[in-house]
Amino acid sequence: MTDEVLRYTAFTADPAGGNPAGVVLDARGWTDARMQATAARLGYSETAFVLPGTDPWRAEVRYFSPLAEVPFCGHATVATAVALTERQGPGDYTFATPVGEVPVHTRITDGVASATLTSVPTRFAPVAPALLTETLTYLNWHPRDLDPAHPPVVAYGGGHHLVLAARTRKRLASLSYEFEPLAALMRQEDWVTLQLVYFAPDGTIHSRNPFPVGGVVEDPATGAAAAALGGYLRPNLDRPTLLTIRQGEDLGRPSLLIVEIDPADPRIRVTGQAVPLPDPVH
Numbered sequence: 001m002t003d004e005v006l007r008y009t010a011f012t013a014d015p016a017g018g019n020p021a022g023v024v025l026d027a028r029g030w031t032d033a034r035m036q037a038t039a040a041r042l043g044y045s046e047t048a049f050v051l052p053g054t055d056p057w058r059a060e061v062r063y064f065s066p067l068a069e070v071p072f073c074g075h076a077t078v079a080t081a082v083a084l085t086e087r088q089g090p091g092d093y094t095f096a097t098p099v100g101e102v103p104v105h106t107r108i109t110d111g112v113a114s115a116t117l118t119s120v121p122t123r124f125a126p127v128a129p130a131l132l133t134e135t136l137t138y139l140n141w142h143p144r145d146l147d148p149a150h151p152p153v154v155a156y157g158g159g160h161h162l163v164l165a166a167r168t169r170k171r172l173a174s175l176s177y178e179f180e181p182l183a184a185l186m187r188q189e190d191w192v193t194l195q196l197v198y199f200a201p202d203g204t205i206h207s208r209n210p211f212p213v214g215g216v217v218e219d220p221a222t223g224a225a226a227a228a229l230g231g232y233l234r235p236n237l238d239r240p241t242l243l244t245i246r247q248g249e250d251l252g253r254p255s256l257l258i259v260e261i262d263p264a265d266p267r268i269r270v271t272g273q274a275v276p277l278p279d280p281v282h
Contacts, residue, residue, distance in 0.1 A: 002026055005038060005047075008079035011221035011255040011272035013112045017248065018255050019221035020277060021076040022047030023083045027062075032069070039064035045216045048076040056088055061095040065214030070192060071098045072158030074117060074223015074270055081106050081115035082274035099158045114273040117223065121266040122231020124155040127162065131189070135162060138182040139194075139210075145171045150199065157227030157268060159192035161209075165199060172198040173250050175208055175218070183212035195225040197245075205229070207247040207257075220248030221255030223270045230259045230268035237263045 003026045012018030022042040027035065027049035039047040043066055051060040061080060063073040081093055085106040090113065093104045100120045107114055127135075132152055136143060141164075146152065150165035166172040175196070186194070193209040200206060207226075209219040219225075226245050233243070241261045248255040260269035 003030070005042070006083055007042070007277040008083060008274050009277055010075040010078040010082070010274040011223070011247070011257050013273045013275055015275055015277050017253050018274070019075040019219060019248065019253070020044045021073070021079040023076070023080050024049045025052070025080075025083060025087070027051055035062065035064050036069070040066045045211055045214055045219050046070060046073040046076040048073065048080045050080060057091065058094045059096070061097050063097075065211075065216065067213070067215040070159065070214065072102070072224050074158070074226060075221050075272070077102060077104060077117050078115045078223060078272045079274045081117070082113040085113045085115070097158070102158075112273050112275065114271060116269050116271040119157045119224070119227035119231075119268045119270065122155065122157045122228055122234070122268055123266070124153040124163075124228070124232045127152045127154055134185060135164075135182070135194070138178040138185060140176060140178070141171070147199065153232055154189075154191070155195070155228035155232040157231055158224045159228070160190050161193050161195045161225045161228045162189075162191050163195045163197065163229060163232055165197050169198045169200065169206060172196055172206055172208060175210070175250070177210060179212050179217065182210065186213045193219055193222055193225050195222070195229060197229065203244070205243060205245045206249070207245050208250060209247065218251060220251050220253040221257060221272070222247065223257065223272065226257045226259050226270045227268040230261045230270070231266060234261050234263055234266070234268070237261055239263065
């Protein structure tokens with residue numbers, strides 16, 4: 001493997017879509033400062049750094065946003081698994097992450113690789129009313145903008161995400177928030193992103209994920225948040241279910257995330273494709 005900084009976009013088969021991620025397949029010997037500086041230079045929401053061992057199908061993986069290390073990142077996990085698959089073949093990988101072991105199954109279909117990650121066990125809890133009010137203020141949302149069928153929660157799928165369901169797609173499409181105050185509140189509460197979602201009548205879920213704590217206004221695709229959302233929805237299901245999440249459309253970087261929920265398993269499976277990005281023009 002190489003310590004070259006690779007560039008992939010995840011949850012899409014189109015280089016113009018998805019969520020870009022940096023991937024370093026061999027970061028052995030790299031200091032934390034070098035990882036952080038590399039993530040900041042790339043400017044993507046996350047960059048993954050692989051610390052391989054003797055087993056080519058198992059490795060430690062760390063994730064850095066432009067501002068700090070984060071415990072887990074779904075889209076960078078998919079990007080890393082696809083990068084490994086393109087070099088040593090599809091199969092079953094295991095990533096040792098700061099939140100625990102994450103199995104990842106990869107395959108290649110019609111020349112495009114995809115990966116299915118299995119999250120750590122998910123959980124969720126209600127949001128204190130005062131905290132919800134403060135968050136809505138920084139979002140420039142009103143309580144009447146929320147969908148009463150899906151109460152706000154803080155959901156966990158490798159990181160904590162505040163889940164807010166919008167009453168209309170129009171509300172979700174209009175996003176203009178107070179960056180610094182929201183970032184400070186998210187740091188205080190240990191929230192990785194906000195997951196703003198709209199449940200469309202056809203069963204599709206539309207999602208937007210502000211990520212100011214990482215120095216990024218919005219994430220075009222958020223695999224960890226998708227897992228957390230699946231965990232939130234799991235208690236209401238009586239049979240295995242596949243959900244489709246569309247994210248990034250309002251940013252012009254469409255992303256597709258497939259979420260598999262088993263009512264008997266608190267772990268959630270999230271699937272997406274990934275492709276290399278073209279070299280930047282200097």
